[in-house]
Amino acid sequence: MIIDINFIGLIIASIMASAVPLILASCGELITERSGVLNLGVEGMMIIGAISGFALMTVTGSLIIAIFGAMLAGVLISTIFAFLTQTLITNHVATGLALTIFGIGISAMIGKNFVGIPGKEFPVLFEGLKDTIPLLGPILFGHSIVFYFAFALPFITSYFLKKTKIGLIVRAVGDSPESASNQGINVRLVRYACILYGGAMSGLAGAYLSMIYTPQWIENMTGGRGWIALALVVFSTWNPIKILIGAMIFGGLTIIQFHMQAIGVRIPVQFLTALPYIVTIIVLVVISRDSRKIRLSTPSSLGKSFHKDN
Amino acid sequence: MIKIVKRDQPSRAIFFFTPVLAIFLTLVAGGLIFFILGFKPFEALKFFFIVPIADKYGFSELLLKATPLCLIAIGLSFCFKSNNWNIGAEGQLTFGAIVSGGVALLFYEQEGFYILPIVILAGAIGGMLYASIPAILKTYFNTNEILVSLMLVYVSKLILDYLVVGPWSNPEGFNFPETRQFSDSAKLPLLFEGLRIHAGIFLALAAVVISWFVFYKTYLGFQMKVSGFSLKTAKYAGYKGKKMIVLVFLISGACAGLAGVGEITGPIGQLHREISPDYGFTAIIVAFLGRLHPVGIIFASLVVAITYLGAETAQIFMQIPKYTGQVFQGMILFFLLASDYLLFFKIKFIGSKK
Numbered sequence: 001m002i003i004d005i006n007f008i009g010l011i012i013a014s015i016m017a018s019a020v021p022l023i024l025a026s027c028g029e030l031i032t033e034r035s036g037v038l039n040l041g042v043e044g045m046m047i048i049g050a051i052s053g054f055a056l057m058t059v060t061g062s063l064i065i066a067i068f069g070a071m072l073a074g075v076l077i078s079t080i081f082a083f084l085t086q087t088l089i090t091n092h093v094a095t096g097l098a099l100t101i102f103g104i105g106i107s108a109m110i111g112k113n114f115v116g117i118p119g120k121e122f123p124v125l126f127e128g129l130k131d132t133i134p135l136l137g138p139i140l141f142g143h144s145i146v147f148y149f150a151f152a153l154p155f156i157t158s159y160f161l162k163k164t165k166i167g168l169i170v171r172a173v174g175d176s177p178e179s180a181s182n183q184g185i186n187v188r189l190v191r192y193a194c195i196l197y198g199g200a201m202s203g204l205a206g207a208y209l210s211m212i213y214t215p216q217w218i219e220n221m222t223g224g225r226g227w228i229a230l231a232l233v234v235f236s237t238w239n240p241i242k243i244l245i246g247a248m249i250f251g252g253l254t255i256i257q258f259h260m261q262a263i264g265v266r267i268p269v270q271f272l273t274a275l276p277y278i279v280t281i282i283v284l285v286v287i288s289r290d291s292r293k294i295r296l297s298t299p300s301s302l303g304k305s306f307h308k309d310n
Numbered sequence: 311m312i313k314i315v316k317r318d319q320p321s322r323a324i325f326f327f328t329p330v331l332a333i334f335l336t337l338v339a340g341g342l343i344f345f346i347l348g349f350k351p352f353e354a355l356k357f358f359f360i361v362p363i364a365d366k367y368g369f370s371e372l373l374l375k376a377t378p379l380c381l382i383a384i385g386l387s388f389c390f391k392s393n394n395w396n397i398g399a400e401g402q403l404t405f406g407a408i409v410s411g412g413v414a415l416l417f418y419e420q421e422g423f424y425i426l427p428i429v430i431l432a433g434a435i436g437g438m439l440y441a442s443i444p445a446i447l448k449t450y451f452n453t454n455e456i457l458v459s460l461m462l463v464y465v466s467k468l469i470l471d472y473l474v475v476g477p478w479s480n481p482e483g484f485n486f487p488e489t490r491q492f493s494d495s496a497k498l499p500l501l502f503e504g505l506r507i508h509a510g511i512f513l514a515l516a517a518v519v520i521s522w523f524v525f526y527k528t529y530l531g532f533q534m535k536v537s538g539f540s541l542k543t544a545k546y547a548g549y550k551g552k553k554m555i556v557l558v559f560l561i562s563g564a565c566a567g568l569a570g571v572g573e574i575t576g577p578i579g580q581l582h583r584e585i586s587p588d589y590g591f592t593a594i595i596v597a598f599l600g601r602l603h604p605v606g607i608i609f610a611s612l613v614v615a616i617t618y619l620g621a622e623t624a625q626i627f628m629q630i631p632k633y634t635g636q637v638f639q640g641m642i643l644f645f646l647l648a649s650d651y652l653l654f655f656k657i658k659f660i661g662s663k664k
Contacts, residue, residue: 040456080644089654090647093395093456097594098647102640108633224464231457270472277461284453291452 006131009138011255016139017213019244019251020150021046021205021222025229026236026243027153028201033233034161035194036174036301040096041081043226044103045199049074049206051107054217055114063122067146067207074203075196077103082195086188089305100226108219119215144212146204153201157240170194174299177306187306202226224277231280235287237297246283250276313658320653328653329599329606332646333613339641340634349628357627358620358634368619370505374577375618377514378403378569378586380611382593384517385565387602388558391525392534393541396559398444398459399566400590402437404466406567407574408473409436411581414496414574415478415489425495430513430571437567438560440466445559449552455559463590474581488582498576510572517565522604534558566590587618588636595643614639 025042032039053070057063081099084090125148126141133140161167172180173190181187205225210217228250236242257272288294340358341351363372382399389396410433417425443462447453471487473479480490498508525531533554537544544551573585596614600607621635 084644084648088648088651090650094594094598094643095647097397097591098640098643101591101595101636102644105633105636105638105640109631109637112631112633224461227457227460231461234454234457268472268476270468270475274465274468277464281447281453281458281461284457285447285451288453289451294452 005135006138009135011259013138013143015248015251015255016151017143017147017251018254019247020147021208021213021225022229022232022247022250023150023153023243024146024205024208025202025226026232026247027157027240028198028205029229030157030233030236030238030240030243031161031170032194032198033302034174034238034299035170035191036177036299036304036306037085037191037195038092038096038303039078039081039099039195039198040093040230041078041099041103042198042202042229043222043224044100045074045077045202046103046206046209046222046226046229047107047220048077048103049203050210050221051111051114051206051217052203053207054119054210055110057120057211058114058117061120063120063211066211067204070207070211071200071203074199074201074206076199078195078199078202081199082192085305086191086195089307092303092305104220111217111219114217115219117217119211122212122215144208146208146212150208151244154240154244161240171299174301177301181306191306202229205229228276228280231284235283237287237293238299239297249279249283253279313660315656315658317654317656324652325601326606328649329601329610329646331649331652332599332642335645335649336638336641339645340638343634343637344630347630349630354624354628354630357624357630358638359616361627362619362623363616367505370502370507371619372612372615373507373511376611376615377511378572378589379593379596379614380514380607381517381569381572382562382566382590383596383600383607383611384514384521384604385562386593386597387521387600387604387607388524388534388561390538390597391602392537392554392558394445394448394555394558395456396441396444396459396562397456397594398441398461398463398590399562399593400586400588401459401463401466402440402563402566403570403573403586403590404463404470405440405570406433406435406437406563407570407581407585408466408470409433409439410567410571411489411492411574412473412478414492415581417493417496418490419493421493421495423495425493426498426575429492429496429575430568433567433571434564435567437563437565437570439563441559441563441566442556445556449555470581470585471583474583478581480580486582489580491580492575496575497579498572506577508572508576510568510576513568513572517568518604518608525604530554530557566593569593592618592639595639599642599646614642617642 025046029039029042049070052073053066056069057066081095084095085092122144124142124144129141130137161171169185169190173185173187177187206222209221232243232246235246253276257275260272261269337355341355344354345351362368386396386399410429413432414429444455444459447458448455474487474489478489480488498510501507533549569589574581578585592614596607596610600610617635617638621632624630624634625632
């Protein structure tokens with residue numbers, strides 16, 4: 001049997017495509033968590049982004065408005081979270097859950113009129129170069145701009161946190177809000193910004209799903225990806241580069257399940273669908289077992305409220 | 311001028327007043343949303359919150375929906391009080407339903423007084439088994455219980471799907487994704503002729519009484535409270551933290567499992583794909599709205615149950631999408647958390663005249 005080398009390239013490209021929303025949402029949440037805020041509303045912000053992007057694309061016909069609109073929607077919905085947790089000092093976990101429940105409800109409410117409408121074709125870059133290099137051609141070329149952005153984002157995020165002054169401020173706020181505050185840093189403002197940035201990235205991740213990956217609106221179409229993105233942040237031990245590895249593993253699990261069904265492997269389809277969730281649990285156990293390592297890499301003030309008068 | 315002052319102590323009166331405030335604010339915001347969607351706000355709110363429970367049948371439906379919410383929320387309050395974030399009650403409900411449904415199917419076409427207690431017990435055990443996974447992973451492997459319990463929700467629903475489509479599907483069921491109907495001895499008795507409210511409500515009431523006793527009259531309840539306030543203090547006092555974590559998860563899993571039993575042996579009478587409209591998630595809101603207090607949870611479960619009924623009624627009569635229910639549930643929690651600010655801070659109005 002001759003295996004077409006370009007076919008392998010296509011499979012790898014499809015794994016990367018399914019990793020895109022996870023990378024985007026995880027990198028956004030990573031910044032939020034690095035500033036000491038645990039936002040469990042990723043799933044809610046993502047689904048809001050998905051419906052906003054799809055609805056704006058259908059109504060305005062402009063892909064650019066749709067993409068940026070979805071990010072703005074993510075920002076707006078995360079503003080609720082930021083206001084509650086930072087200004088009114090509410091519990092991060094409960095507020096994040098409320099955000100997810102609210103987001104799923106609101107998205108279904110708005111999305112009612114968009115069910116069954118076909119999506120638009122999203123332009124891809126470097127289409128012509130696809131066949132020029134064997135194996136690498138389909139991997140490197142012929143993808144959307146969001147795809148390329150997603151694979152650059154972990155490196156940008158890493159550079160931002162390690163090498164820029166603002167990145168240092170974010171880390172300082174997350175690791176020791178008291179000392180940061182004493183240095184004259186406005187802790188609340190930094191955290192607001194990080195939460196809103198996380199919202200924008202989740203919104204973009206959702207828009208990628210409804211506009212590029214499977215161009216249509218289906219209720220609940222994020223299907224737990226927001227939660228997997230949260231798990232990926234723990235998996236990465238708050239290191240953006242490792243998010244890339246994790247997202248590829250999960251993307252791979254999603255894609256392999258399709259191919260196993262296609263080859264006719266006699267495993268119940270439900271088991272294959274459950275695999276990413278089960279693997280997430282196993283990975284979390286393996287990563288967290290070393291409690292010392294987790295403690296060292298977790299932002300020290302993660303999930304704890306900070307109030308200046310305290 | 312308005313000035314915000316920190317209270318010396320959280321106000322107890324406000325502790326019980328803010329849930330009422332949150333419900334009121336939710337109604338206002340809900341009316342606003344209806345207005346934006348192009349409905350008459352007061353009429354929509356009437357269809358949402360009053361019409362569904364205006365008659366005997368509606369009231370029975372309210373209790374029917376409040377029963378699982380109350381049961382699960384009582385269980386969750388054990389976890390939340392002690393700072394354990396079990397958010398996978400939906401999975402524990404589903405797994406409890408699977409185990410008890412399996413047992414009920416074993417007794418297919420058999421009758422006997424002993425069947426129902428076995429079926430109920432099986433559901434509680436199923437829920438406990440499923441809740442023990444995040445608990446054990448948290449205590450012995452330091453794994454985040456939020457993510458594990460949530461991932462298990464998806465897994466449980468897929469297990470259920472596999473069973474009702476595959477090995478457990480009704481052989482005479484024309485390939486519908488459902489099992490056989492349980493025998494009458496495996497079903498909870500109905501309380502009134504013609505109404506769907508069933509004996510499961512007594513399970514919820516029993517849970518309320520037992521939890522009240524445990525919270526306020528036992529050493530375990532005290533330990534939970536201390537751990538909830540400060541884990542360091544609990545450690546210093548020498549409490550066996552790990553044992554307690556496992557225990558609260560088991561209690562909460564048992565309650566969610568029982569809620570699952572109530573659904574499948576009550577109104578449903580068999581297993582199929584959709585045995586719960588996310589009761590396990592909504593119960594989180596109920597637990598908070600009820601202030602993790604058994605009596606508060608009764609009231610909260612009734613209030614939140616209305617959002618389920620209201621969503622159905624509003625959809626039929628006004629073509630308002632049924633997801634409005636979830637939007638209301640999310641808003642209640644938002645407003646509740648927000649109004650908790652008043653617990654710790656006083657808003658003072660300072661007049662300009664002297």
